[in-house]
Amino acid sequence: MNKDLVGQILDLKRERNAIILAHSYQRDEVQDIADFVGDSLGLSREAAKTDAEVIVFAGVHFMAETAAILNPDKTVLIPDVEAGCSLADTIKAADVQSWKDDNPDGLVVAYVNTSAEVKALSDVCVTSANAVEVVSGLDQNRPIFFVPDMFLGAHVERKTGRKMHLWLGECHVHAGIGEREINSKLSEHADAEFLIHPECSCGSACLYLKPDAKIMSTEGMVRHSQTSDSKEFVVATEVGILHRLQRYSPNKNFFPVKESAVCEYMKMITLEKILDSLVKNQFKVEVSPDIADKARRSLESMIAVG
Template identity: 50%
Template sequence: MTRRMTRDDLVAEIQCLKKEKQAVILAHNYQVGEVQAVADFVGDSLDLSLRAAETDARIIVFAGVHFMAETAAILSPDKKVLIPSLEAGCSLADSVTTEDILRWREKHPEGVVVSYVNTTAEVKAVSDYCCTSSNAVKVVAQIPEGREILFVPDFFLGTYVMRQTGRRLTLWPGHCHVHYRFTLSRLLDLLEAVPKARLLVHPESQASWVLSELVQQGQVPADRVQFASTGGMVRAAAEAPEGSVFLIATEVGLVQRLQREFPNKTFMPVDEEAVCEFMKMTTLEGVYRSLRDEVYPVTVPEEIRQRAERALRRMLEIR
């Protein structure tokens, strides 16, 4: 009878396979702790793909969701990209299709399409620019005034960008069900209940633009709230003095990472049930199998890859 592998065995096997196969493991901030622990890089999706592209790895294992692995494949065409779970999709990315965008383009031939990185490779390929939650405001702000802009797929990030830039955008009605949980009343109640805490809010949150309006009007003190991507939240936590207390409005995986990395600071989830089931489909066993059997490859047809890369590179020139 074969002995069942322990967690330690799995970690040791993963480390061996990584070396043997010249692989690099990327883990998104929302992954479970034990998957993050075996990763070479932990971070947000675009940053991970950019870092992997700079390595001389032969294989990238992306512990994240499908569009993230596609982004890695777009930026590293010479590497084999694997995703441990084929079911790890993203309901936000799936909410807009190429056909939706092409229909809009037909009606607005001079229009500009800005797509959030949380989109499929096909959607990126029919977009003018990509953006992340940290540079969406900059990307939109540099588009010449008077051009119509379609912003896909996240409605709340779009409203936040409209608020920050004063630009009119046509918004796609997509949203992330995890960040939808962060309502204004929930955020305001917590700010009142924990007066020492600073609130870090992901711009995908339902309340992000209304809250930014209240901050602008002085109804909520500006030093109590910061809008940030997951990478921005990690930086804010790192720079804060010991003993700082934060309320975190994003998926709970990031809260766990912050608490592990900065044990002398306190991180409280705004909602303990803000869990992305797609992100939790990747397990340590899955990472091991992915490396061992080289499954599941994620590929992007070359013609789509080149056009998607163009939208990504145009964004990177602005960053």
């Protein structure tokens, strides 16, 4: 790691009363300098309670937007404005409004991987860590529109027994992790425990095909691997999580199902861009107050559950 660069970031962070929040799919060196590393739910919670005046968000745009919605009086910076999300981009506010027009008594459940405009039209936001719990608690008599990840939606349907209208969106990284790759990796590590993120394309099928599979959020993986008796784990999600898993369980072995499961948007954030962000106060993430007020309600429901 470049000590000079890291030293400059840490000095500026102190000077500006800034905090660096990093998602678990970030580059190793970015995770290492962050004040907090976590999944979308954990990051939202940290963003909601921080006393820092500046939040540098090492993640993708919808995450920084979420931090801005929860902290209207703070400066939220994303070091690269091009860091988007293929899943969030599959759905627009007009798509949600159209479903609401057809289903006036319906409830919209939005995965946190959505734009502020989509969140503003939603009744509640969820992450993969609390989606099952949130949907379980919703009024049984009202139709539900679950957006935008169809694989997570199918997983929630199976776990809750609740039929929902699913938006057919997917994340290109997780959708590319399928049964063929999983079988191949599991045959190489027969004694390993298998951890899979519900966004993966065969996540739901795994409930039937591999009853031992642990379908869990990235944060669930971190917790489970620390307490499990297993010494080896095969992991199906974006490979950035391996850094954290290994850090918390240094005596255990973790094997990615697919080495090439890399989110290019997450990896756009570098130490150099974080330094630039603090020096130049760029790039500010702002959400218009009317959209932010509506989106905040559904986000606060999400933070309260799970």
